[in-house]
Amino acid sequence: MNDRPGTGEAPKSPEADGMTLFSYLLAGPLVFGGAGWLADWLLGLSTVFLPIGVLLGMAGAIYLIVVPYVRS
Structure with a gap:
């Protein structure tokens, strides 16, 4: 994450991460x-x-x- 001032991005709250x-x-x-139900x-x-x-959606x-949280 970029913590430099002036980047135009507001800091996130922990609640926002949890809701995401x-x-x-x-x-x-x-x-x-x-989509699977519709195909069926x-x-x-x-x-x-x-x-x-459902399994593909959970895997995705x-x-x-x-990926984002392991790399940060």
Whole structure:
């Protein structure tokens, strides 16, 4: 993170980081699970793509959380 004055970026609060992590963990599986449900519905399948979408969404959310915080 850049702590130099004059960069135009306000310092983040710990609550903002927590809400960001929570929103990633919630939105990832919901969006990709919804896409999987839609694919199942359009293709007439029972539940093939829904669990795949949820797992991919969770993996993507964890990736978006781990990469920035491990590198900083």
